[in-house]
Amino acid sequence: MWRIRIDTSTPKLALEVRDSDLLLAHFCTLDLAEFRLNKLAVNPSKAWWQGLEDAQHNLVFLHGYGDRKTGQHKGVTALAAEGGEVQWQLDEMAFYGLASDGMLVYRADAPDQPLTLVNPKTGNTLRDGISQQTAASLVADFSQTRYTNWEYPVMYKDGEPYFEEVCNFIADQSGEKPVVALEYAELSNNIVISYYEEGAVGNLDNFVVVYDLQGNLHLKVKLGSGLSGIGSDTFFIFNLQLYLLRDKHILQVYRLLA
Template identity: 25%
Template structure:
């Protein structure tokens, strides 16, 4: 059996998950389509405590999560309600959820070892600049994105392990339910196999990932003796295969259940 690190259910769909570069914090973007509300939460992975929970911006819906770096989560707005282009940076402290700074004119590009690379949405052509991640002030400007990459160093990030798409052979399938489908997501980590697979939903005689039939989505953790030491039902009655349903960071397994729950277990 695996020991649970944390479990939380949200009132909405977990839309996006981002870790910081040290793997010490994990932030989530949750969208409630019925209420048209977007909220943001962050957990300290080493202790399982939520440093902020269901944080909302003044704009309740047209906003999102860019990424985490340098002790902050960076949120964005949109250029308009009808355009997908991002506008604005809101820097939220990971330790307490307080907004450290905001700039409605900047657009987030990416984080580097020195800070943030961004541009002013009004500039044409784009003029990239290095932004101090603690204050939002411009440190220097660049003539192009290429120059910004040449004069900055990549941010050093902790490893995140994702599963690979596989087709299970008969040896694998005989350890699974008889209606398990061969298409699956598989990751070997710490002498264990992490496996997400599908079965035909109750009432469906057969199913495949290419047919318009309902499936159930399962997660198994299997040891080297092919014994199942943890299992969970990730989703029921789904028509399309899920994307990126689990990952490993540090020594913990993280996964999404029923679109609205996040769980973590020690491996």
């Protein structure tokens, strides 16, 4: 699993799965009401040179590459979230972000120039000449509304005050000693922590634990072992459901206490 985005209007997850050995990429959507997986019909020979940008309005938005050496994004393609049929394309533009009244894009060959607002369902231009500052505000404002029921963890690294505080909590509860970094999210009835322990040969093992506010352990899952470094966004929470990615290819979902 390479990248996950959520369509909060549906809701669905959009998934980008890559195999670097075979140079293959696949794109899927997962219906969060029925947990039904839909593979999108993207040409396998072209899919490796595409990537997932975002998902909304029952559409999945992919980017291409203007410069494959630097990874510069170029092109926006909107696919139907069910079957993957192409709804529209903007070959010379690049994705900037979603706003409440449209999608912001910019010319891939002129990233410092004003942006354009397009209709995310059709790709038609709604407004030109949007400043960088205004574009950033529009995306930030919509994100606050869009992700009301969505929770990402906050990362704390070794040496930061909250890292030591959470480490002490885990040590008191389980006797284990987290290292390097951890990710933390606190809800009304749950505390979710992703942390690392030193493995047998100096590498890292990654665990996620869920406690209630009284310190009782309700879940412990090993996400990965033998890791050479840490990751970010190792879990997320949407509508009180905890989403975990185990061993980079197994998506597990748990219902949290309301």
